[in-house]
Amino acid sequence: MRPSAARLLNILVPVKRSVDYAVKIRVNPQQTGVDLNVKHSMNPFDEIAVEEAVRLRERLKDGVKSIKAVTIGPPKASETLRTALAMGADSAIHVEIPESAPAPEPLGVAKALHALIQRGDGEGKVDLVIMGKQAIDDDAGQTGQMLAGLLGWGQATFASKVQVDVEKREAVVLREIDGGSEEIRCRLPLVVTTDLRLNEPRYASLPNIMKAKKKPIEKLTAADLGVDFTPRLETLKVTEPPVRVGGGKVESVDELVAKLKDAGFTAA
Amino acid sequence: MLSRLNRRVFGVGRRRIHYSATRRHTQYDPDAEPREEEQVDVCIVGAGPAGLSAAIRLKQLETETGKEVRVVVLEKGSEVGAHILSGAVIEPSALDVLLPDWRTTEHPLSQPVTSSSMRFFTEKYAVPLPHPPQMNNKGNYIASLSRVAAWLGGIAEELGVDVYPGFAGARFLLSDSPDASDAQGRSVRSVRGVITHDAGLTRQRTKSARFEPGIAFRARATLLAEGAHGSLSKTAISMYDLRHDAEPQTYGIGIKEVWRVDPEKHVLGKVVHSVGWPLDYQTYGGAWEYHMADGLVSIGLVVGLDYKNPWLEPYREFQRMKHHPHYRTLLDGAERLAYGARSLTEGGLQSLPKLDFPGGALIGCSAGVVNTAKIKGTHNAMRTGMLAAETAFTALHPGTTFTPVASPATFTPSTAESESEVETISLAAYNSAFPQSPAHKDLWSVRNLRPAFNTQLGLYGGVMYAGMDTLLGGRVPWTFRHHRTRVDSPDAHATRPAIECAPIAYPPFEPPLSTDLMSSVALTGTNHAEGQAVHLRVMKPVEGEASETAGRRREHVAKNVGTYAGLLGRACPAGVYEYVPDDGGKAVPGNVAEEEGAEGKKLVINSQNCIHCKLCDIKVPTQDITWTVPEGGGGPKYTLT
Numbered sequence: 041m042r043p044s045a046a047r048l049l050n051i052l053v054p055v056k057r058s059v060d061y062a063v064k065i066r067v068n069p070q071q072t073g074v075d076l077n078v079k080h081s082m083n084p085f086d087e088i089a090v091e092e093a094v095r096l097r098e099r100l101k102d103g104v105k106s107i108k109a110v111t112i113g114p115p116k117a118s119e120t121l122r123t124a125l126a127m128g129a130d131s132a133i134h135v136e137i138p139e140s141a142p143a144p145e146p147l148g149v150a151k152a153l154h155a156l157i158q159r160g161d162g163e164g165k166v167d168l169v170i171m172g173k174q175a176i177d178d179d180a181g182q183t184g185q186m187l188a189g190l191l192g193w194g195q196a197t198f199a200s201k202v203q204v205d206v207e208k209r210e211a212v213v214l215r216e217i218d219g220g221s222e223e224i225r226c227r228l229p230l231v232v233t234t235d236l237r238l239n240e241p242r243y244a245s246l247p248n249i250m251k252a253k254k255k256p257i258e259k260l261t262a263a264d265l266g267v268d269f270t271p272r273l274e275t276l277k278v279t280e281p282p283v284r285v286g287g288g289k290v291e292s293v294d295e296l297v298a299k300l301k302d303a304g305f306t307a308a
Numbered sequence: 309m310l311s312r313l314n315r316r317v318f319g320v321g322r323r324r325i326h327y328s329a330t331r332r333h334t335q336y337d338p339d340a341e342p343r344e345e346e347q348v349d350v351c352i353v354g355a356g357p358a359g360l361s362a363a364i365r366l367k368q369l370e371t372e373t374g375k376e377v378r379v380v381v382l383e384k385g386s387e388v389g390a391h392i393l394s395g396a397v398i399e400p401s402a403l404d405v406l407l408p409d410w411r412t413t414e415h416p417l418s419q420p421v422t423s424s425s426m427r428f429f430t431e432k433y434a435v436p437l438p439h440p441p442q443m444n445n446k447g448n449y450i451a452s453l454s455r456v457a458a459w460l461g462g463i464a465e466e467l468g469v470d471v472y473p474g475f476a477g478a479r480f481l482l483s484d485s486p487d488a489s490d491a492q493g494r495s496v497r498s499v500r501g502v503i504t505h506d507a508g509l510t511r512q513r514t515k516s517a518r519f520e521p522g523i524a525f526r527a528r529a530t531l532l533a534e535g536a537h538g539s540l541s542k543t544a545i546s547m548y549d550l551r552h553d554a555e556p557q558t559y560g561i562g563i564k565e566v567w568r569v570d571p572e573k574h575v576l577g578k579v580v581h582s583v584g585w586p587l588d589y590q591t592y593g594g595a596w597e598y599h600m601a602d603g604l605v606s607i608g609l610v611v612g613l614d615y616k617n618p619w620l621e622p623y624r625e626f627q628r629m630k631h632h633p634h635y636r637t638l639l640d641g642a643e644r645l646a647y648g649a650r651s652l653t654e655g656g657l658q659s660l661p662k663l664d665f666p667g668g669a670l671i672g673c674s675a676g677v678v679n680t681a682k683i684k685g686t687h688n689a690m691r692t693g694m695l696a697a698e699t700a701f702t703a704l705h706p707g708t709t710f711t712p713v714a715s716p717a718t719f720t721p722s723t724a725e726s727e728s729e730v731e732t733i734s735l736a737a738y739n740s741a742f743p744q745s746p747a748h749k750d751l752w753s754v755r756n757l758r759p760a761f762n763t764q765l766g767l768y769g770g771v772m773y774a775g776m777d778t779l780l781g782g783r784v785p786w787t788f789r790h791h792r793t794r795v796d797s798p799d800a801h802a803t804r805p806a807i808e809c810a811p812i813a814y815p816p817f818e819p820p821l822s823t824d825l826m827s828s829v830a831l832t833g834t835n836h837a838e839g840q841a842v843h844l845r846v847m848k849p850v851e852g853e854a855s856e857t858a859g860r861r862r863e864h865v866a867k868n869v870g871t872y873a874g875l876l877g878r879a880c881p882a883g884v885y886e887y888v889p890d891d892g893g894k895a896v897p898g899n900v901a902e903e904e905g906a907e908g909k910k911l912v913i914n915s916q917n918c919i920h921c922k923l924c925d926i927k928v929p930t931q932d933i934t935w936t937v938p939e940g941g942g943g944p945k946y947t948l949t
Contacts, residue, residue: 240518
């Protein structure tokens with residue numbers, strides 16, 4: 041039955057192109073960051089977000105009007121949008137930043153998403169933002185919360201289960217917290233950030249990838265949104281964790297006791 | 309009480325007799341699965357230099373003549389370049405033909421060769437050797453083949469080729485009934501295209517909730533560019549008996565590392581090849597040292613896979629090679645960035661199969677065009693790709709003229725309009741245009757060099773003969789055979805039983821110079837989605853086997869452990885195979901059934917580590933490991949190799 045009074049949902053799924061999880065990362069020779077000449081793919085938590093949006097559509101059927109994916113990144117980030125489109129998003133927006141520019145910080149991303157959401161009106165108004173709880177390259181875990189703050193919307197973070205009632209314009213979300221789970225009821229519009237156990241993302245099948253090539257990607261710049269991506273933080277140094285010094289083998293109990301005594305351990 | 313009753317009546321908790329047919333869910337039958345179909349003109353399996361050259365050439369011809377051709381390239385790696393590895397010193401002759409303006413564009417052939425030398429290593433010394441003229445590298449470039457493939461992939465996409473990384477060419481789409489004849493005149497089914505891998509199969513090969521069947525690309529021509537010992541290539545060669553008039557292929561395993569060295573030690577463009585220690589004179593092989601751009605050095609060791617001693621471990625030979633004073637000095641204060649391994653063909657002309665089959669053709673290393681003397685194959689791979697493309701285009705659009713560049717002396721498009729459009733074209737013209745083509749001439753001049761190393765004199769015989777043969781440019785009236793006996797897999801056959809050979813005492817690792825295998829494998833970035841069916845199958849499809857059985861596994865363990873000291877456990881450069889104590893009855897996930905041990909051991913296959921080098925399929929003495937494609941997107945993530 042079509043929900044008559046309630047408006048159909050527009051879901052926005054921000055995704056990020058980050059270093060692939062299987063790659064062995066290395067600090068770059070200048071010690072300013074990680075060597076980025078490696079394989080990149082969609083942030084795994086964002087894959088879960090796209091999957092959740094697609095599943096919501098499968099569950100709510102006509103209740104979901106559109107699923108839009110958005111990314112803020114260099115030209116190559118459009119590949120990540122193609123993956124989202126292949127998984128089931130309808131359209132995508134690419135906020136392009138130059139190849140040489142530094143990666144945007146969570147606050148910058150949140151402001152850009154805020155500006156994007158403010159642009160929508162009437163039938164195009166975003167009702168639900170589903171995004172990953174954190175990106176696996178910077179592990180910041182801030183963007184979703186900042187976005188909710190800027191918008192003045194509720195936030196349901198670390199979601200491991202999401203149920204939406206379109207007519208009541210409500211969502212019930214199960215959150216992962218220390219010591220267990222917390223169930224909260226939220227009003228839409230809402231920001232949800234996904235945790236690992238929410239779902240298992242589907243494979244993007246080849247027919248879907250081929251169809252995704254034809255779906256539209258809108259290109260925008262920071263200027264179009266009136267947002268400044270200049271970093272507020274300066275990374276001073278990145279180093280690898282200290283090399284683990286090997287242990288030594290002892291030949292006898294006496295030697296062990298002697299070594300313990302040397303190290304300052306005495307029987308109390 | 310009730311549970312005890314349950315146990316008695318239903319036998320839960322008690323061991324049951326096993327039939328291999330017992331399954332809780334039905335086994336997935338790939339041949340019966342309905343699939344989506346896509347119609348294309350040419351389907352190319354493999355986005356390496358051969359496959360991409362063919363794709364680029366086809367699109368160039370489309371632009372030149374205005375006749376459309378839809379080209380799809382399937383690549384099992386997660387991105388183009390992720391599965392390819394080579395030294396590499398690249399001869400740009402083929403690139404100059406394919407992309408005449410390449411030097412003016414941004415390209416990854418960043419470092420011209422500045423010097424070449426040869427060394428003979430003993431345990432302590434490095435003796436300079438006279439440098440053979442074929443190994444002269446004037447005009448050549450040191451590059452990462454992974455980056456070159458990625459670059460060619462970008463060019464192909466710009467020209468309108470559909471490149472699909474993350475999708476493996478898993479099986480052939482065959483005609484419904486025999487509609488063609490092979491070289492011996494037998495009636496056979498033709499290849500009508502390629503089916504991509506099925507995703508979401510469980511370890512027991514049943515459909516999981518995430519199951520996605522592969523799609524079928526119906527192609528008028530299928531080009532196999534899978535690299536050395538490709539899985540579909542192996543099937544095609546067997547199905548159409550393409551080696552009827554050729555010798556079987558013989559291979560080497562190349563193990564490679566890329567290091568960032570102390571700038572004092574780096575000499576831009578330096579190329580060094582060496583023979584001798586750590587390999588003994590009976591084992592074919594040699595090492596390389598290439599100084600690339602950006603302060604990187606590529607080093608590696610090739611070991612001929614016809615080595616006799618089953619105790620030999622190619623990985624440990626490479627690691628101990630780095631203990632030589634020459635390498636100790638070079639790598640002092642250096643940082644290791646990459647590791648990888650891949651089989652390469654060494655058979656040259658003698659092992660080249662018939663290049664075309666009903667519905668398709670073999671290009672690049674799938675055919676086997678490495679020039680073993682120069683240790684280069686990229687230029688020939690590209691040439692075969694271009695030649696196949698030109699012949700395919702002519703067959704697709706008969707009567708259309710264009711300027712042939714691949715091998716103008718042996719192939720030009722005919723102006724004659726041919727018969728009506730056929731659904732599947734023939735690439736016989738490619739096979740007949742190959743002799744006297746540039747790639748063929750390149751291989752002809754060095755055809756006797758590899759076999760010269762197979763006598764009792766081993767390395768010394770080879771070097772002596774090579775000196776003589778080279779002076780004559782290969783213009784001698786004879787062509788040596790690789791191996792005396794005619795067997796299907798001479799490399800596997802060459803292995804002697806373990807009792808006839810001496811175990812090798814490898815030195816302990818000295819990190820960071822040399823490390824254990826798992827630390828190296830971590831650098832490949834290899835990973836395969838969890839829970840999928842093991843892609844390394846203990847079975848012999850060439851003998852008609854369609855599934856794995858406990859009996860075959862038992863036989864495998866008995867022979868390999870009993871006679872060959874568990875060779876695969878020593879040879880695999882990724883630690884996939886382990887012969888572990890048989891703990892009598894406790895099934896290991898992924899193994900077919902419990903009663904598969906023998907001689908007190910059983911085989912465990914850690915397929916997740918696989919780096920797709922194909923050594924197991926080539927070298928296992930019992931020839932019962934069949935390498936099949938895992939779900940696409942897995943495997944190594946090479947970027948520097």
